[in-house]
Amino acid sequence: xxETGAESAKESKALADKDSGVAAPGxxxxxxxxxxxxxxxxxxxxxxxxxxxxxxxGALTRYFETHVPQWAVGTPFQRVAKSxxxxxxxxxxxxLGNVVLSKLALRxxxxxxxxxxFFIKTGVVLLGASINLKVLxxxxxxxxxxxxxxxxxxxxxxxxLGGRLGLDDKLRALLSSAVSICGVSxxxxxxxxxxxxxxxxxxAASLVIVFALPSIFLLPxxxxxxGLSDAVAGAWIGGNxxxxxxxxxxxxxxxxxxxxxxxxxxxxxxALIGVVAIALTAYFTLRVERAPxxxxxxxxxxxERFPKFVLGFIAASVIGTLYLQAxxxxxxAAHIAIINDLRTWFxxxxxxxxxxxxxxxxxxxxxxxxxxxxxxxAVVNLAVxxxxxxxxxxNFTA
Numbered sequence: 001x002x003e004t005g006a007e008s009a010k011e012s013k014a015l016a017d018k019d020s021g022v023a024a025p026g027x028x029x030x031x032x033x034x035x036x037x038x039x040x041x042x043x044x045x046x047x048x049x050x051x052x053x054x055x056x057x058g059a060l061t062r063y064f065e066t067h068v069p070q071w072a073v074g075t076p077f078q079r080v081a082k083s084x085x086x087x088x089x090x091x092x093x094x095x096l097g098n099v100v101l102s103k104l105a106l107r108x109x110x111x112x113x114x115x116x117x118f119f120i121k122t123g124v125v126l127l128g129a130s131i132n133l134k135v136l137x138x139x140x141x142x143x144x145x146x147x148x149x150x151x152x153x154x155x156x157x158x159x160x161l162g163g164r165l166g167l168d169d170k171l172r173a174l175l176s177s178a179v180s181i182c183g184v185s186x187x188x189x190x191x192x193x194x195x196x197x198x199x200x201x202x203x204a205a206s207l208v209i210v211f212a213l214p215s216i217f218l219l220p221x222x223x224x225x226x227g228l229s230d231a232v233a234g235a236w237i238g239g240n241x242x243x244x245x246x247x248x249x250x251x252x253x254x255x256x257x258x259x260x261x262x263x264x265x266x267x268x269x270x271a272l273i274g275v276v277a278i279a280l281t282a283y284f285t286l287r288v289e290r291a292p293x294x295x296x297x298x299x300x301x302x303x304e305r306f307p308k309f310v311l312g313f314i315a316a317s318v319i320g321t322l323y324l325q326a327x328x329x330x331x332x333a334a335h336i337a338i339i340n341d342l343r344t345w346f347x348x349x350x351x352x353x354x355x356x357x358x359x360x361x362x363x364x365x366x367x368x369x370x371x372x373x374x375x376x377x378a379v380v381n382l383a384v385x386x387x388x389x390x391x392x393x394x395n396f397t398a
Contacts, residue, residue, distance in 0.1 A: 042112030050113015057097055057352045058345065061090045085249050087184075087209055090348045094355015107356070114357050116201065120188045120350035121309040124273070126343035127185065128316030130336055131271050142392040143235070143268040146385075150239050151272060153384050154180035158377040165369045170196040173280055174204040175370060179377040182270050183208040183242030184350070189273045189310055193280035198357065205354045207374045212246040220254040228389075230254070231396040234261025235389035239269065240381050261393070271317065274310045281306045 065086045072081035101107035155176045162172035170191075177190035187204040190196070219240065223233035233254050238261065241247045247266045251259030286296070320339075324332040 042109075046109050047113045050110035051115070052113070053097060053101070053110060054114060054119075054349050054352050054356070057093045057356075058090065058348045060093055061086055061348050061352065062345075064089045064093075084213075085243075085246060086344065086348050087243060087246075087351045088213065090351030091206070091209055091355040094352040095358060096355075097352070098356050098358055101356070111357065114353040116198065116350055116353040116357060117188065117191075119346050119353060120184065121192075121312075123343050123346035123350060124185045124188060125309055125312035125316050126339055126346065127270060128313040129320035129339045130343075131267055131317045131320065142396060143238075143265045146235060146239055146265060146388045146392050147268045147272060150381070150385055150388055151180045151269065151276070154377055154381045155276075157380050158373060161376055162370075162373045165373060167369055167373060168200075169284075170194045171200050171204070171370060172373075173284070174200055175207070175374050175377070177276055177280070178204050178208050178242060179374055179381060181272060181276060182266065183212065185270065186273055186276065189277040189313075190280055192309065193277045193306065194284045199359060202354050202357050202359070203370065205351075206358065207370065208242045209351075211374065211378050212241055212243050215241045216246050216250040217253070219250055220258075223254055223258075229394065229396075230257035231261050231393040232389045234258035234263075235265050235393045235396075236386055238262035238265030239385040239389065240378075241266075261396070274314050277310045278306070 068084070068089075069078075069082045072078045098107060101110060158176040158179055159172055162175060167175070173190045173194045174187045174196055178184065178187040180186075184205045187201060187208065191201045191204075219237050220233070223236065228236065234251060234257065237250045237254060237258065238247055241250055247262050248259070251262035254262070320336065324336070327335075
């Protein structure tokens with residue numbers, strides 16, 4: 001249903017008032033309203049404290065990611081521990097911190113420091129530096145075709161099913177982008193394009209992690225059962241698992257050649273984040289939030305709601321590509337590794353913040369429908385992805 005700009009503004013104000021505990025006019029006397037606002041208004045100290053909590057939990061995430069596999073050596077959990085990546089530890093620690101801070105009545109006061117969007121947008125921009133456009137254009141023809149067909153099919157199915165089940169258009173956009181492209185990064189790009197709420201971002205990110213974890217082990221096992229070649233298995237893994245870290249873990253289980261193909265396929269999908277963000281911005285600006293008979297939005301209005309960090313992602317990719325052409329291979333790889341490590345830190349902070357911001361109330365309000373939509377889309381993604389992988393990579397030779 002289309003919304004006028006005034007209605008959108010009223011809805012945003014109502015949400016802001018609800019989140020801050022401020023009642024509508026007539027509910028609380030103005031003096032009490034000001035007192036509530038003063039109490040809930042973040043200070044530099046509370047913001048710094050919130051950021052400090054995120055950094056500490058992020059450091060613990062890196063510690064567990066490094067040491068848990070070492071602790072598990074020689075135990076039945078060795079293989080599992082080696083495959084579990086940082087998003088799992090980060091969200092788990094974030095949820096634990098959420099519980100502790102809530103018990104201490106500190107969570108809401110420190111929440112201004114849980115900068116989920118800033119952390120993950122910075123991570124996505126840094127992700128662009130590791131995407132070599134030259135490699136994609138010259139050596140990844142089947143990957144590009146698979147990515148375009150798979151994203152179109154899965155995004156379309158998820159959007160359609162979400163509409164049939166009555167999901168909010170913004171949540172539909174987040175779920176469709178997440179399951180069809182590259183998980184949390186795509187959901188954040190979509191959130192910027194459609195101006196989604198923070199709880200919708202956290203919900204979509206949680207679904208991505210929940211479904212990605214079993215896929216790490218399920219897809220290599222199914223590839224072996226089905227007798228898939230390394231190239232087909234890698235393309236299937238890269239096209240279906242929704243986080244880059246999980247793709248790396250799953251590809252490593254399937255084998256070195258499968259890992260190489262999986263990485264190229266996932267990288268190709270990542271490169272399409274910007275295209276989808278532009279398309280969603282146009283759709284929501286021109287169709288979803290445009291009242292019947294209203295004046296066509298100006299280019300300035302389109303620009304104002306466009307997620308600018310996507311341009312940073314594209315610029316980083318171009319700069320990274322040109323830089324790798326200008327330096328020797330060893331130096332280029334070392335410098336990109338530094339950027340990738342920095343990206344990992346920002347993504348860890350983002351996942352920790354997601355855990356800290358997670359709300360059971362948001363889950364209860366969303367109900368079962370988003371889970372059904374995401375789960376159904378994941379099954380379609382597996383089936384279509386397998387078909388395309390077999391079709392495009394069955395004769396592939398490195």
